[in-house]
Amino acid sequence: MRCSPPRSLLVAACATACAAVLLAGCVHPTEGGPIQPLPPAEGRVNPGLGPDARPLSSGPGYKGSPSWSPGGDRVAFIVDGYVVDRTVDGEQLTRWTTKDFVAAEAEWTADGSLTMLGGAGAVEGRPGAVYRTDPKEEGSLGVEEILEGVLAMAPGPERKDVVVALEMGPDESGLSLLRAGQMERIYTGTVQGTVTGASTSPDGDRVALAVRPAGDGSSHELHVFDLRTGEARKISEIQDGRGILGAPQWTDRGIYFVAGALSPPGDDGEPLYNLYRTAPEPGEPEPAPGVGEDFVAGGARVSPDGDRLAVVGRLNPKSPLNLYVLDLQTGSLDAVTTNEDMEIKTGPDDLAWSPAGTSVAIVARGASSGEPEVRAATAEELLDAFYNLYEIPITTPEPPGAPR
Amino acid sequence: MRDATLWAAGAALAFLLTAGAFLVLANLATGPATEDLPATPARGKPGPPLDLDLNRDRLDSLKPAPDQELLLTVENSGGRDFSNVNLTLEASSGDTANPNARYYRQTLRNLKSGEDVEVRFLLDLSKTAEASPPPTAPDETSEIIEIRATTPEGVSVVRTAILPL
Structure with a gap:
């Protein structure tokens, strides 16, 4: 008798092997496994200005002089001398001038054009020229020269006009009013000295001027120019070798300005400037109420409604730089950034209010170590490695009993 | 039996x-x-299969002059070989108004899994005379070196070095 188990066992073994091979064939090969790309936001670190800060620019370039468009949807600024603007809710960038343009200040006006103070003279403290972009020729890089010999400029109320201070002669300045790129008015009255900064009153009738007197190295006089009468008068003078930084700010509660010693008294190399207030009448300036006697001020800008002042400064010389908002009615000073190793620019033109008064644009970068750095992103994506613009939202506390 | x-x-x-x-x-x-599988994720991110290593000492030695040697290490830390790794390098001034950008290119052949190769670039980092200095320019100027490595397989990595030259 033949025994069949070995044959059947062999058949079973072959069937098992075939099944195993078939089963193995059903498993997906792992060729082409997932390869994770670098996240596009690599290198976009927390800007170190607080959780609410939002970048408005990125990439390399020395940026400054932000200016919000009248609608608040775009912010113009200067990058390495040329002028660009960027949409606030997107990343559409428009360049308005050629890259060899040398702008010192850019201001958006109500007609949708940019008025720019530029030229090598303006950069080196000498008179520059005022240029204007054509809003219908966006991206053409063509600008029109409006005026030469311009010392300073300031947008008027609601940015309809631009007041420009002109060099009329050695140590003599004059004023002119521009509207939609045209010379609206030239004032015959002059200011004794060189105007270095200007700010219009909330009603647009007068202009506060920082003036450098003849034979002096610093601007330490405040003048008020009446645009209705064309007359100017000196209202205040800063003593003790101090000078006025940038343009005075005409608010609902008087004229505020930043002044201090031009040469640093200490060894830290940082000048100590203070915030002052004066009435628009002849008188002695006083330390601005609400900021504290140790407050060190940098750039300052009045809000569009005239009742708040945004100031980049330090609570005391040892504390970090932050953006503060001073409520001019209550005198309360609130920090709206929480600086963590950021260098905030303190230039007089390096901050700007949005038209609605709900945000302030500032310029900052991460503290530089002075050593080579390597980042895992393209240069254009980097934020804190370079000076960039940030939008800082400003919340206004509602008065008691205000409707919600 | x-x-x-x-x-x-x-x-x-x-x-x-x-x-x-x-x-x-x-x-x-x-x-x-x-x-x-990608390398062990660090802080929730997978490790890159292709990496570029720029040693700090190498970067420290670079000067604002022509013929500066930059050595970088290209590392295949993934599980597959790369037939080609295309390296493009752009050196530009931190002053964006300065148009003098310089471009360099090299190709690595057959970078095997787990292999790392040192690549040498000879860069011109000399300063060009600026027609007009930018207004209120910062005290320090920087040179930006952006290096991008890509493979036909679709893997890419980018590194940007900022040199205070």
């Missing part, structure tokens, strides 16, 4: 075939998958 021998031979053959099948299964289903 002959039946017993056949029984034993059949059982051994069945065992070997089954074991072999399971070995094949194990190899196909698990082996390569662990190799192809």
Whole structure:
């Protein structure tokens, strides 16, 4: 008798092997496994200005002089001398001038054009020229020269006009009013000295001027120019070798300005400037109420409604730089950034209010170590490695009993 | 006796075939998958299969002059070989108004899995005379070196070095 188990066992073994091979064939090969790309936001670190800060620019370039468009949807600024603007809710960038343009200040006006103070003279403290972009020729890089010999400029109320201070002669300045790129008015009255900064009153009738007197190295006089009468008068003078930084700010509660010693008294190399207030009448300036006697001020800008002042400064010389908002009615000073190793620019033109008064644009970068750095992103994506613009939202506390 | 021998031979053959099948299964289903997965994620991110290493000492030695040697290490830390790794390098001034950008390119052939190769670039980092200095320029100027490595397989990595030159 033949025994069949070995044959059947062999058949079973072959069937098992075939099944195993078939089963193995059903498993997906792992060729082409997932390869994770670098996240596009690599290198976009927390800007170190607080959780609410939002970048408005990125990439390399020395940026400054932000200016919000009248609608608040775009912010113009200067990058390495040329002028660009960027949409606030997107990343559409428009360049308005050629890259060899040398702008010192850019201001958006109500007609949708940019008025720019530029030229090598303006950069080196000498008179520059005022240029204007054509809003219908966006991206053409063509600008029109409006005026030469311009010392300073300031947008008027609601940015309809631009007041420009002109060099009329050695140590003599004059004023002119521009509207939609045209010379609206030239004032015959002059200011004794060189105007270095200007700010219009909330009603647009007068202009506060920082003036450098003849034979002096610093601007330490405040003048008020009446645009209705064309007359100017000196209202205040800063003593003790101090000078006025940038343009005075005409608010609902008087004229505020930043002044201090031009040469640093200490060894830290940082000048100590203070915030002052004066009435628009002849008188002695006083330390601005609400900021504290140790407050060190940098750039300052009045809000569009005239009742708040945004100031980049330090609570005391040892504390970090932050953006503060001073409520001019209550005198309360609130920090709206929480600086963590950021260098905030303190230039007089390096901050700007949005038209609605709900945000302030500032310029900052991460503290530089002075050593080579390597980042895992393209240069254009980097934020804190370079000076960039940030939008800082400003919340206004509602008065008691205000409707919600 | 002959039946017993056949029984034993059949059982051994069945065992070997089954074991072999399971070995094949194990190899196909698990082996390569662990190799192809990205490196252990760091802080929730997978490690890159292609990496560029710029040593700080190498960067420190660069000067604002022509013929500056930049050495960088290209590392294939993934599970697959790369037939080509295209390297593009752009050196530009931190002053964006300065149009003097310089571009360099190299290709690495057949970078095997786990292999790292040192690549040498000879850069011109000399300063160009600026027609008009930018207004209120910062005290320090920087040179930006952006290096991008890409493979035909679609893997890419970018590194940007900021040199305070």
